[in-house]
Amino acid sequence: MASVEWIKTFFFAKTAPLITPSHFREFPHVTDKECTHCFQCMMICPAPGAIEVIRTEKPGEWKPVIHLGHCIRCGLCVEICPELVLDSGRVHTKNAQDGTYMQFQFHITVNPVICMGCGICSVACPVNKEIDPQLAAKGTSTSDEVIMRVYKGINTVFHEEKCTGCKTCEEQCPNRSVMVARVLEPLQITEEP
């Protein structure tokens, strides 16, 4: 009996398949925390088509989905998520230890020389539609609460801080006069003595 075992180990023994260490930044996996669909993970993602935040079958529930084959395992989405929905490797542990975080700012610039005031950008904007339902229904608005609208023939930005950086306006603009800048700032909490 022992000799059979010996023959088996002699011919078929291999080095054990190596396990992935826990400090490796794997593909982000979704934890059971609630996603508030702020879309910051989609805005920060450097790879095209790697992450999507989509509605699940339950009403009112959203969830990020990682597409394998597109994700480059950079871990930026894990780092920026304010609700810690995603998790990967030691990113959360290290961020909690050091007090490091990242902050987004979005800036909209309209080039007045080539903007022809068609207003496609303000109608396409998903945040505008939520703020002023009239804009979604009729295509015109008089509200000053929207991010931007055509005012006196020129596209004017009213509330830059409401922008979520989705770049829908930039994609819809026929002559690329609207540009959205996603300015990311890596920061650390200053320790008060």
Add this chain to the structure above:
Amino acid sequence: MKKTVDVAIPLGPVHPIFKEPCRIKCETFGEQILAAEVELGYMKKGIERIMVGRPWQEVMFLAERICGICSVIHNFVFIETMEKISGVSVPDRAAYLRVLANELDRMQSHLIANFSYCYTIEHETLGMYLLNIRETVMDMLEYLTGARVTCAYIVPGGVRFDPDEEDLSRIMKAMDKVEEEMLRYIRMFEHGPLIGLRSKGIGIMTAEQAELVHAVGPTLRASGIPSDCRSEHPTYQMLGFTPIVRTECDNFARIMIRFDEILQSIDIIRTIIKTLPEGKIRGGGTIGRGQTTHRGEAPRGELTYRIKSDTHGRIQEIAIQTPSIMNIEACARYMIPGGTSVADVTSAYISSDPCIACTER
């Protein structure tokens, strides 16, 4: 007198020795090589065109993927250029940690270059030893940054993760192991009779020739010219860095200089861990408008980024100069035809550590 050419031998683009597609055309006279020409263009991806109009958090990953072997230095130099444009200062601890990651990356790059050389001259034993010790270095890189190859460790104003005491002592222990093993392998390489026959006096490029073709990095330093961009870097100056030079000018010198630089990197890492200052790792700050040129020392030589950015830090123009193109040209012009036979073409080519991915981008 008219040059008599027997056969023009093409090597590549798919060749058992070349990891990347590249074609060397050799004009031969018997066993002797009269002239060589390197044909590039199989890997052009247009990375600089993709980079235009994007903010740093997207360009950083594109810059990393210019070259997968020396990814940390591309990240390092790109972020330093952006910081120079907008005047972002880096805390001391972060500056030291950047150098730590960079030196670990340099070690694994040199190890894989020397592995390729040993594999090319059919000394597979030493090659496998080097590849095995490289895994230890890769583990430490993974432990520090969270990924093996494309680390994404350096961000404007600092670094992403801060190693604690346990992490640092683990790196220190690994360095002891690597040094002990490396000294053994260097002894093997230096005194091996077969390696001496295949490397000493082959692929000679003198100092004048090296200056003529603008060779950079270990290829230049093996020809006796002490030129290293690290000696201009403020953090390396604090660590007391001096470039290593050898004067043999042949394949042997080019490989030995990489071995010596691995030992030097181990010393630098030890100094960093001993003198690592306490404090923050991210200073904060956003990227603004400006235009500048910045250079750093990649494992293969001098790496230059020229960037023009707009008000919100998006790239408007970018030009990258990578080291390998000069080394490949030097290789084709001087190393291969310098009295070497057909059998030594690939070893002379690999000894200059060519990287086609970052040459063509």
Add this chain to the structure above:
Amino acid sequence: MTLLQSFKNAVRQRSIHVCYVDTGSCNGCDIEVLACLSPRYDLEQYGIYVHNNPREADVLLVIGGVTPQWEDKLKMVWDKMPEPKVAVAIGNCPISGCVYNRPDSLTRPPAKSYIPIAAEVPGCPPRPTEIIQAILSVAPLIFKDWEIRR
């Protein structure tokens, strides 16, 4: 017949010759394939030999989003391989184009549109263990009873 066939299957699973072709990657996946050779992962204990010669290969590892130069050459390399053969895409680039898949890029992914790809290993770059697992899991399926199925 069946005994001979099962013997052949068993032998063939333990002798896989691999060729890798770099169609415009960043070198990251290349060195991870190379790291598989190292004594820690030791590709050769499973009977996998990296030859880098398409004429004696069973498995072709495609690395990189396909650049214009490789559009016809990738098919040529594939045609040179003897039957039975299988192609495995390593990394994100041959699957989707990774970060290079942008409007101004010169690469033309995916590699699927040039040659039949049997398996894909996602990751940028994938770990050596993932690469070895992919080759080991795909090769027996393709080579099993190939003479009968042909």
